[in-house]
Amino acid sequence: xxxxxxxxxxxxxxxxxxxxxxxxxxxxxxxxxxxxxxxxxxxxxxxxxxxxxxxxxxxxxxxxxxxxxxxxxxxxxxxxxxxxxxxxxxxxxxxxxxxxxxxxxxxxxxxxxxxxxxxxxxxxxxxxxxxxxxxxxxxxxxxxxxxxxxxxxxxxxxxxxxxxxxxxxxxxxxxxxxxxxxxxxxxxxxxxxxxxxxxxxxxxxxxxxxxxxxxxxxxxxxxxxxxxxxxxxxxxxxxxxxxxxxxxxxxxxxxxxxxxxxxxxxxxxxxxxxxxxxxxxxxxxxxxxxxxxxxxxxxxxxxxxxxxxxxxxxxxxxxxxxxxxxxxxxxxxxxxxxxxxxxxxxxxxxxxxxxxxxxxxxxxxxxxxxxxxxxxxxxxxxxxxxxxxxxxxxxxxxxxxxxxxxxxxxxxxxxxxxxxxxxxxxxxxxxxxxxxxxxxxxxxxxxxxxxxxxxxxxxxxxxxxxxxxxxxxxxxxxxxxxxxxxxxxxxxxxxxxxxxxxxxxxxxxxxxxxxxxxxxxxxxxxxxxxxxxxxxxxxxxxxxxxxxxxxxxxxxxxxxxxxxxxxxxxxxxxxxxxxxxxx
Numbered sequence: 001x002x003x004x005x006x007x008x009x010x011x012x013x014x015x016x017x018x019x020x021x022x023x024x025x026x027x028x029x030x031x032x033x034x035x036x037x038x039x040x041x042x043x044x045x046x047x048x049x050x051x052x053x054x055x056x057x058x059x060x061x062x063x064x065x066x067x068x069x070x071x072x073x074x075x076x077x078x079x080x081x082x083x084x085x086x087x088x089x090x091x092x093x094x095x096x097x098x099x100x101x102x103x104x105x106x107x108x109x110x111x112x113x114x115x116x117x118x119x120x121x122x123x124x125x126x127x128x129x130x131x132x133x134x135x136x137x138x139x140x141x142x143x144x145x146x147x148x149x150x151x152x153x154x155x156x157x158x159x160x161x162x163x164x165x166x167x168x169x170x171x172x173x174x175x176x177x178x179x180x181x182x183x184x185x186x187x188x189x190x191x192x193x194x195x196x197x198x199x200x201x202x203x204x205x206x207x208x209x210x211x212x213x214x215x216x217x218x219x220x221x222x223x224x225x226x227x228x229x230x231x232x233x234x235x236x237x238x239x240x241x242x243x244x245x246x247x248x249x250x251x252x253x254x255x256x257x258x259x260x261x262x263x264x265x266x267x268x269x270x271x272x273x274x275x276x277x278x279x280x281x282x283x284x285x286x287x288x289x290x291x292x293x294x295x296x297x298x299x300x301x302x303x304x305x306x307x308x309x310x311x312x313x314x315x316x317x318x319x320x321x322x323x324x325x326x327x328x329x330x331x332x333x334x335x336x337x338x339x340x341x342x343x344x345x346x347x348x349x350x351x352x353x354x355x356x357x358x359x360x361x362x363x364x365x366x367x368x369x370x371x372x373x374x375x376x377x378x379x380x381x382x383x384x385x386x387x388x389x390x391x392x393x394x395x396x397x398x399x400x401x402x403x404x405x406x407x408x409x410x411x412x413x414x415x416x417x418x419x420x421x422x423x424x425x426x427x428x429x430x431x432x433x434x435x436x437x438x439x440x441x442x443x444x445x446x447x448x449x450x451x452x453x454x455x456x457x458x459x460x461x462x463x464x465x466x467x468x469x470x471x472x473x474x475x476x477x478x479x480x481x482x483x484x485x486x487x488x489x490x491x492x493x494x495x496x497x498x499x500x501x502x503x504x505x506x507x508x509x510x511x512x513x514x515x516x517x518x519x520x521x522x523x524x525x526x527x528x529x530x531x532x533x534x535x536x537x538x539x540x541x542x543x544x545x546x547x548x549x550x551x552x553x554x555x556x557x558x559x560x561x562x563x564x565x566x567x568x569x570x571x572x573x574x575x576x577x578x579x580x581x582x583x
Contacts, residue, residue, distance in 0.1 A: 003060040004098035006164070008046055010039030010065045011108040011115075013082035036213040038065050039103045040220070040266070041132065041156075043204035048157040048195075051202050055164050059099075063209060066091065068111075080464060081424045082108040089118045099127045099168050101160075102148070104134035106404060106425040109141075117146035127168050131156045133233050136406025138178035142186055151178040152192065153406075154236050155223065157201075159192035198223065198243040205254045215262040217255055221248060221280060225268040230335040230408035231363065231401065234268045242276065245283045252287035262318055265297035270312075272300075277308040284315055294318040299358075301348035302338070309351045317356040319394060322348075324360045327377045331368035334416070336408060346384070349391040357394035364442055364460060365401035365428040367409065367416045371438040375445060382453035393455060398446065400439070400462025401428040427465040439466055447477055447501065447508065448576065451527055451540050456505060463503055474500040478509040480575040481525075481568050492559040494521065508541065513560060519553050522546045523564050536565045539572050 046061045066088050092100055092115065100119060102112045116128045128148040130141055138151040149170045152159050159176030166172040170179050176192015195201060204210045205217075212218070224240040225232075255263060271277050284293070294316040301322045326332060329339035352358045360381060364374055378398075384390045403410050403418055403426045413420065419429040430436040443466045450457050460466070475487065478499040482489075489496045494513040501509050506527040513521045524546040526532070534542035543565050545557060 003058060005095050006059050006061045006099040006168075007092060007095075007097045007101065008039070008042035008061060008063050009092065009100060009102045010037065010042055010063075011082050011084065011102065011104075011111050012037035012065060012067045013080070013107065036211075036216055037067060038210055038212065038216075039063070040204065040210065040218045042101075042103050043209045044201065044220075045101075045131075045156055045160060046209055047202040047204045047207045049161055049164060050207070052161060055161060059164055062095065062097075064091065080107055080461075082111040084111045084115050086118070089115060089122065092119060093123060093126075097126060099129060101129040101131065103132040104130045104141075105132050106134060106402065109134040110424055113141075113144075113146040116148050127170060129160075129163070129168075131160070133404065133406075136233055136236055136404070139186060140405060142178060142180050147180065149179060152176060153178070154192060155194045156192075157195050194223075194237055194239065194241075196239075196241065198241050199247060201243065201247070203247065203251055203254075205251050211258075212260060214259055217260045217263045218266050219248070219251060219255075219263050221265060221267050221270070222272075222276070226272055227268070228336050228408065230337075230412075231366070231403065232268075233404035233406050236406055240272060242273070245279055248280070249283045249287045252284060252293065256288050256290075256292050261292060262294050262296070265295060267298070269298040269300045269303075271303055271305075271308055277311050281311040281314055291316055296321070298323070299352060301345055301352065304348060304352060306351060309354055312355050320352055320356050320358045321397070322352065322358050322360050324377075324381075325363045326366055326369050326373060327380055328366070328369045328373040331366040331373065334368040334409075335366055342380070346391065349384070349393070353391035353393075357392040359395045359397055359458070360393060361397045361399065363399055363401050364462075365431070365434050365439060367418060367431055368433065370433045371442055371445075374434075374442050378446070378449055382449060382455060385453050385455035395456040395458050397458045398460035400460055400465060402426055402462070403428065421465060425462070425465075427462040429465065443467070443503070444477065446503070450506070451508065451576075458504060460503065474498070474509070477501040478511070478525075481509075481571045482511075483571055483574070485567065492563050493556060494560050510546065511564065515556065519550075520547075521549070521553065521557055521560065523561060525568070535561050538565060538569045540575075541568060541572075543568065 042063055046063055049055045049059065049061055066084060068083050068085070068088070102115070104112045112130060119126050119128060127150070129150045129152065130148040131152045135141060135151050135153045138153055141147060141151050150163065154176070159174060162174045163177050166174055173189035175190040178186060180186065220243065222240065222242040224237050225234055226238060226240060252263070270280065296319045298321045324340060324345065325335065325337065327340055332339050349358060362377055362381070381393065381396055385393050403413055403420050405426070409416070409418065417432045419431065420426045421429060430439065443460065446457060446460065475498060478501060482499070485491065485496055487496060487498050491513065494515050497512045497514050499509055499511050506529065508525045508527065510525070511523040513523070522545065524544055525541045528537055528540055528542055532542055534544040536543050543561065545561065549557060
């Protein structure tokens with residue numbers, strides 16, 4: 001019997017920095033996984049099904065990672081969503097697949113639905129299946145002409161294998177698989193089973209299915225999160241199961257042998273069981289005695305102990321992430337979290353800082369929070385960063401609230417008055433306590449915060465939702481530094497064409513100039529740092545030219561830079577006063 005082709009597809013967006021400014025190295029998973037993106041879930045699914053001889057005899061499962069170039073965004077999108085084009089559909093159809101399966105998330109679900117509609121138009125017989133976190137809303141996914149034939153919420157190994165064993169016919173009911181019936185009726189013939197014993201999971205790395213970049217390996221240690229945070233769709237299944245140490249050790253040995261240097265642990269956190277950290281560190285020490293690997297992972301600051309910290313110090317850490325979210329007790333209660341106790345939090349920070357300066361996550365726009373509460377949270381972290389005796393922080397990751405389908409906040413969104421973006425990543429637009437105007441004020445406040453405190457601020461995630469017109473917003477934030485110059489002003493033979501604000505790392509803004517011969521120059525403003533070389537320093541900024549500067553342009557560039565520096569020094573006090581008034 002001839003095998004039928006099944007594609008397991010990941011869809012990714014290659015992030016481009018339009019300002020040419022680069023991004024900070026700390027503050028989230030994505031920076032280190034974008035070099036060569038891949039779907040670990042899809043690879044795990046193939047490894048599972050390939051281990052079944054009966055399935056392997058019938059089905060030829062193939063992995064495909066589609067990466068768009070980030071050059072354009074969906075209409076109404078945040079600028080963070082993936083976009084596919086007709087050439088990607090050509091790739092999907094190249095091998096005449098019988099089934100095309102997508103791993104879908106908030107940032108690619110619109111691209112996935114577009115691809116499904118194009119597949120259906122060009123090859124009506126192909127069966128389409130969607131899994132991933134976006135599948136936690138099967139009813140929504142199965143509505144409309146661009147809906148897939150089947151949706152598998154949650155862990156997919158057992159339901160997907162059963163679907164293949166049934167011939168992958170949408171007409172055959174399979175537990176755990178949602179499908180359309182008669183074009184409109186949804187049918188769920190029972191919950192899908194999960195793999196209870198994770199030792200049964202074959203390794204996609206050892207099977208040769210994944211070739212991550214040196215900084216891009218993802219590793220799963222366990223499944224099931226015991227928490228019920230209202231905003232989180234990290235792991236819908238609450239049944240805790242851990243992979244055995246020998247399986248993790250084999251993957252880590254593979255990583256060392258294949259030149260991997262950084263591993264991202266994709267669990268919601270380490271240390272939910274008292275022995276997990278001890279077991280993990282011992283496993284790493286056996287697999288990597290020369291300490292070639294560094295790690296990124298999450299900890300729960302309220303759970304971590306001194307003993308666990310001492311063990312984790314034995315492993316090189318690239319970054320340790322903590323979810324603080326907010327100081328506001330009402331917002332934490334609305335999200336199903338216990339109120340943050342500053343004394344206990346600071347004690348945990350001091351412990352964790354012995355491993356690495358922690359990256360602290362803050363959520364902007366939680367229900368129960370408002371602009372004053374967000375500012376209070378950030379000022380608290382700023383004071384910690386500035387206090388000589390306080391534990392050192394690596395960075396703050398600010399994220400605009402995302403209300404994912406399948407979460408408690410999503411179920412209560414109407415009662416809470418949460419207004420969300422209608423497509424793509426479900427970022428908050430506003431709620432009664434945090435109107436849109438205040439969310440935009442929070443963004444401006446962050447610019448002020450980043451100048452006042454020696455703390456790296458990553459993000460904010462969701463910037464495209466807060467800044468609908470980047471060019472206008474960029475000018476508005478930088479304009480107080482340049483008055484009375486405006487766009488089109490002539491400065492030492494150069495024309496000021498515009499400005500772009502930078503919201504990541506230490507960058508504040510970029511000024512773009514053009515001379516009469518069409519030559520371009522860009523002047524970048526970063527937070528003042530005595531240790532970093534630059535053209536000149538003002539009270540708040542390092543000022544330097546960015547991008548390639550041809551030798552023929554250099555003589556004309558220095559007078560321009562001098563004029564910019566003098567203008568900034570004159571207007572800096574007014575910039576701070578303007579931001580203070582707004583927030």
